[in-house]
Amino acid sequence: MLYTAAMADYVGEVVLSSTTRLTAQCPDDDATPALGSFVTVDYGPGRAVAVVAEVRSGSLDPGRRPVAFGLSEEELFRQQPQLRELLSTEFEAILVGWSEGDGPARQLLPPRPPRLHRFVSPAEPDDVRTVTEGGDWLRTLLAAEASDDLLAAAVRASLATRPDDHTARLHAGRALARLVGDDYERLQVLLRRVAQ
């Protein structure tokens, strides 16, 4: 095993990737990353940082749609244990940062897409801080058509890594203001969600 450290707390395995997005399958439902949270994927060497943009669960086989059984979750899996193997949860993440070696991650896109089957784990707070310094990362999210809810969730996640909540919130608010330009309504909505 090459990536034991990453495996220890991994939240997904890359099943689809590009230089702007990746899709990862979660090992189990309990390890699903939160919307807007930061994850990292190892390139060995280098690592990319991404923001979880969507999480979805469904059938592994696109041709077979799950049907309702009318049982509690516990009872269902007792009666139909094979279901665990047929269902999966996966998430999509937008790439926002890159580090070529061991140094801090920066607001850059990786030069290549993450390799398939690499493990995705929660990002280190230091990486989140360096990637979200200033407001440029928000522009990357916006270019990837992130919704306002995602923007707010990502900003909240970035703030959680910083000690001085108020100043950081102000800086993030200003970055959002610059981002949405003249759309004052939208700014108000975003700030309300950030403040929640």
Add this chain to the structure above:
Amino acid sequence: MIETRQRLGLVTGGSLLDGLEMKLDPGVSTEALRAGQYVVVEGQDHIFYTMITDVRLQSASPSIPIRPPADGDDLLRQVLAGEWTYVTLHLRPLLQLPLVGETDVDSAQVKTVPAHFAAAQRASEDDVSRVFGQQSARDRFHVGAPLDMDTPVCLNLSRFVERSNGIFGKTGTGKTFLTRLVLAGLCHKLPGEVVTLTFDMHNEYGGSARQEGSDRHVPGLKQLFGEQVAVMTLDEESSRRRGAPIDEVVQLAYDDIEPGDIIAMRGELGLSEAGCDTLSLLEGHFGDRWLWQLLHGDPEELVERIGGHLGAVLAARRKLARLAGKDFKRFLHPKLEGSARRAVDTLVKRLAERKQHVVLEFGQVTSLLSYLLVANVVTRKLYAEWVRRAEEFHASLRPQDKPPHLVICVEEAHKFLNPEAARQTSFGQIARELRKYFVSLLIVDQRPSGIDDEILSQLGTRITAQLNDDRDIAAVLAGTTGSAGLRVVLAGLDSKQQALIFGHAVPMPVVLKTRTYNDELFGEIGRIKADVEGTMSAGPDPWG
């Protein structure tokens, strides 16, 4: 500059015509700014002195003022502050000085504007003293300091006396105090070169006077300057009662008065045009006995002699009967003998030959009419004397023939210089003809809108305390460039100890907190407190 200035923001636009627009840095509070404050803008080669004339709250989106942040939404407020909601200042450029090298502030008119994004900073004390300093210069007199600063602001007295000047302000704003300060400056800095005559309607300049709103007494010019100042009075009894240090009593006789003196106050007397003609006819026939004849002669006989209309003569006599009233009896007599006869000549002599400053007290002669009459008569005589002396000097060009520059200080000036009177009195002539004859006016008034526009526009330096009436403010600012900005500054003055000075005697307009009468002032004048105290009449301790 040694002292560091506080940065306020940067220039974002503007023009030479309309002034500069600057954006205030986020974090600088608008409440720390004030209209009238100096801001210096550092260009590449020049430093521009400007004055804040407007502070504007701006927003980058029209939606922001429509849906402002809710109460308690501090995050939104703070996020908006500085970029989406911001403050701009309107600056009026006043002076342009080279960044390095010697500067002549008197010829530093603004000829261009600094480039985009030039840094704008609050003017430091060094900046202000670079413009207003030179307190030690012979003809500079310290009159106060800019608000929030201790740097002395000096009036250039040589330039000041070159033209007629005005001191304005509504009642109780310190006009008298300012006037006394300016007169003290003239007495102190330019002895022998400049003499002043003050028509002291309320007995406030010669002897000590009570400071408004307190029991403190401030020393008058006589106490400060001793022999340099002569106090003359129209009402000896009142002056003696007050213990005023009088030098001489001035009395007028009927033959001192010319019809012109009366015609100039025809509005106050309610004299018709026919009445004015009658006076001229009377003078034509009776010479300097015309007034006596009008008041005491037989009207029918007068009509026969001068050929006028009986009704007009009777009307004129009725109107002028006020000159024989109680107030006038204190100083106006049908006939005077001996030295009393020559009192006005003595006054002229004191000014012209002994080069003394004269304060003419009115004592209990309180009516406006008497004030107008005396001021008209005395000024007419002085004016004639100065014209004669000036002409002699122009002919001989000998320095010893040059008359001292006479500054006539007159209160309630709109009574002498309203559009009608200004054409008829010597005051109007003096105000218009300027320095040709070495006479200028110091106009003190609370109602500048009543003064003839032409005269207002000729004023060199204007010192104005608070004014409320829009017409008065417009009148004070008439003929000055960028008056809209100064109007804001003027409206923002406090009612005490603050004045805006602009014009010929200062390099740029300045809002002052006026200098106080204190030891430092007496020290500068060379009189020590004990000396001044000794000459003051008994009263409450003026020094607190």
